[in-house]
Amino acid sequence: MSRVRAGQLAQDLLVVGLTFALLLGLAFPTLWIFLTSIRPEQEVFSDTFRLISSTLTLESYRTLLAKTTFPTYIRNSLVVSLITTVTSVAISLLAAYSFSRHRFRFRGVLLIMVVFSQLFPYVILITPIYVFFYHLKLVNTTLGLIIAYIATTVPFCVYMLLGYLDSVPRELDEAAIVDGCSTIRVICSVVLPVAWPGVAATAIYSFAQSWNEYLIALTLVTRNELKTVPVGLASFFGEYTTRWDLVMTASVLATVPTLIIFLVLQRHLVSGLATGAVKQ
Amino acid sequence: MGVTPLPRLSPAKPGSGGRQALSGYRLRHLIEPYVLLLPALSVLLVFFFRPALFNIVLSFQRISLFELGRGGKWVGLANFVALVQDPLTELALRNTIFWLTAMTVSLRIALGLVLALLLNTLVIRRWHLSGLARSLVLIPWVTPPVVAVAAWQWLLQARYGAVNQLLVETGLLTDGIPFLARSSTVWWAITAIVVWRELPFVVIALLASLQSIPDEIYEAARIDGANERRILYHVTLPLLRPVLAVVTLLITIWTFNNFLYVWLATRGGPGVRTQVLATQMYLEAFVNYRLGYGAAVGVLMGLIMLVFSVVYFNTAFKKSLGQA
Numbered sequence: 001m002s003r004v005r006a007g008q009l010a011q012d013l014l015v016v017g018l019t020f021a022l023l024l025g026l027a028f029p030t031l032w033i034f035l036t037s038i039r040p041e042q043e044v045f046s047d048t049f050r051l052i053s054s055t056l057t058l059e060s061y062r063t064l065l066a067k068t069t070f071p072t073y074i075r076n077s078l079v080v081s082l083i084t085t086v087t088s089v090a091i092s093l094l095a096a097y098s099f100s101r102h103r104f105r106f107r108g109v110l111l112i113m114v115v116f117s118q119l120f121p122y123v124i125l126i127t128p129i130y131v132f133f134y135h136l137k138l139v140n141t142t143l144g145l146i147i148a149y150i151a152t153t154v155p156f157c158v159y160m161l162l163g164y165l166d167s168v169p170r171e172l173d174e175a176a177i178v179d180g181c182s183t184i185r186v187i188c189s190v191v192l193p194v195a196w197p198g199v200a201a202t203a204i205y206s207f208a209q210s211w212n213e214y215l216i217a218l219t220l221v222t223r224n225e226l227k228t229v230p231v232g233l234a235s236f237f238g239e240y241t242t243r244w245d246l247v248m249t250a251s252v253l254a255t256v257p258t259l260i261i262f263l264v265l266q267r268h269l270v271s272g273l274a275t276g277a278v279k280q
Numbered sequence: 281m282g283v284t285p286l287p288r289l290s291p292a293k294p295g296s297g298g299r300q301a302l303s304g305y306r307l308r309h310l311i312e313p314y315v316l317l318l319p320a321l322s323v324l325l326v327f328f329f330r331p332a333l334f335n336i337v338l339s340f341q342r343i344s345l346f347e348l349g350r351g352g353k354w355v356g357l358a359n360f361v362a363l364v365q366d367p368l369t370e371l372a373l374r375n376t377i378f379w380l381t382a383m384t385v386s387l388r389i390a391l392g393l394v395l396a397l398l399l400n401t402l403v404i405r406r407w408h409l410s411g412l413a414r415s416l417v418l419i420p421w422v423t424p425p426v427v428a429v430a431a432w433q434w435l436l437q438a439r440y441g442a443v444n445q446l447l448v449e450t451g452l453l454t455d456g457i458p459f460l461a462r463s464s465t466v467w468w469a470i471t472a473i474v475v476w477r478e479l480p481f482v483v484i485a486l487l488a489s490l491q492s493i494p495d496e497i498y499e500a501a502r503i504d505g506a507n508e509r510r511i512l513y514h515v516t517l518p519l520l521r522p523v524l525a526v527v528t529l530l531i532t533i534w535t536f537n538n539f540l541y542v543w544l545a546t547r548g549g550p551g552v553r554t555q556v557l558a559t560q561m562y563l564e565a566f567v568n569y570r571l572g573y574g575a576a577v578g579v580l581m582g583l584i585m586l587v588f589s590v591v592y593f594n595t596a597f598k599k600s601l602g603q604a
Binding site for chain 2: 029214229259
């Protein structure tokens with residue numbers, strides 16, 4: 001009996017050990033960014049491997065924030081991502097409510113259009129969007145970037161929100177409608193309070209998407225003071241003599257917002273993202 | 281949940297209120313759906329579908345980045361003829377299909393399946409490690425793609441990179457290898473970056489599907505005398521197959537068009553070793569200033585993706601759209 005139990009325990013330990021060895025391997029590159037960022041400069045460029053350096057310092061953070069243009073990139077990214085998120089979620093919520101609550105002509109066609117544009121590789125659109133935005137005088141403007149990001153985030157937001165709104169009982173808003181509430185009021189004070197975890201997940205998705213986006217920002221914005229974090233960061237390591245200590249410090253700052261949001265809310269977010277994306 | 285309020289079908293107010301409420305209700309159902317859709321659809325039409333069509337127009341023109349004000353010159357199929365004759369196109373197409381897509385997608389599915397099965401084992405749940413495990417899995421995914429490339433460039437750096445230092449110190453190498461600059465190793469290095477960053481999506485999607493399989497099915501199989509291996513091959517994997525198909529199609533579509541990883545890791549180099557369609561498109565349009573030619577590459581990519589999208593729709597949506 002105890003032999004069986006010991007055998008079971010050994011097997012359990014093996015599974016747990018293997019799983020966490022793989023997981024730590026997965027987490028290592030991100031951990032390494034952080035470890036590099038708090039290392040003194042001469043130890044970053046040393047010939048021997050050391051997991052944790054002898055002295056820890058925040059010197060590279062000070063240099064990055066005081067002597068480079070990185071703080072400007074962070075501010076630009078925050079402005080663009082936040083405005084995109086709010087606008088995109090708002091207009092997607094209206095559209096998703098319409099798809100969820102109404103049956104109307106062309107509903108199927110329009111829904112397919114939304115799903116298709118979610119699949120459509122916007123990489124291909126970069127050339128025509130550049131020409132189009134050039135004529136609208138939106139190249140090298142924050143507004144241009146925001147509009148482009150709204151267009152690329154709306155399809156998935158509509159699709160995700162639709163899944164959440166479908167799970168809100170219709171009786172709730174029908175009651176409010178009969179009581180004389182306008183549709184906007186129904187959405188704000190009946191649907192939102194019930195569906196907020198889904199709306200929050202959608203907002204976070206949209207924020208992360210705009211925060212991470214590289215190609216559109218690279219093409220539409222060339223003036224340094226308008227660049228966002230991904231483009232600014234990439235310009236740091238394109239050079240021949242790369243200051244890896246500063247690149248890794250900037251990388252930590254670029255990762256922090258999404259990392260915090262996801263780790264705190266992971267249980268709510270992940271199931272929503274996964275089921276939203278592969279819903280049968 | 282509280283008590284769901286029942287809809288009051290007859291209005292409370294007496295008199296004409298009833299009729300007005302009814303016609304208002306009907307009007308609401310007639311035009312409101314379209315009004316609510318208007319903002320989202322106009323954004324999509326103007327900034328998504330219009331550019332997509334305009335891209336086709338551009339692909340029949342010769343137009344330089346510097347003469348946008350003047351507009352382009354119609355050249356018929358010249359861009360496509362040049363595209364077909366360019367030996368770089370074949371290389372980029374092969375790289376995109378084999379390395380960037382087939383290689384990374386199959387590795388992600390294989391590794392993702394292993395990790396999802398491990399995370400779904402009873403012992404992880406019994407020892408209350410699920411939350412911790414899921415957080416660790418997510419770490420690559422919450423790392424922005426640009427940061428992912430930066431991190432791997434630093435890890436793989438020939439002299440100061442951790443990977444090379446570890447390989448040299450354990451005696452596996454005598455000198456560090458510039459993995460991203462050597463043509464024999466560069467694609468493996470890019471594969472590592474893509475697989476690392478994009479693996480979590482596969483794991484999380486498969487794990488969600490695994491957890492939706494009811495325990496009774498496993499119990500029934502065990503009572504019938506099936507061992508773990510048979511349960512895996514005859515119960516778990518068959519039940520996972522629909523989700524596996526959808527996930528494979530989705531990541532194939534996303535990866536085929538990816539620009540960022542190759543561009544930031546190598547700019548398509550060394551030489552043209554890692555050129556893919558997306559980087560070719562960007563190079564032609566914004567480095568060589570041939571917008572029409574870049575648009576033609578985009579049309580080629582769009583046509584290939586159309587095939588995948590149709591397959592995706594047939595796999596994932598036929599059922600749900602049929603019901604709607």
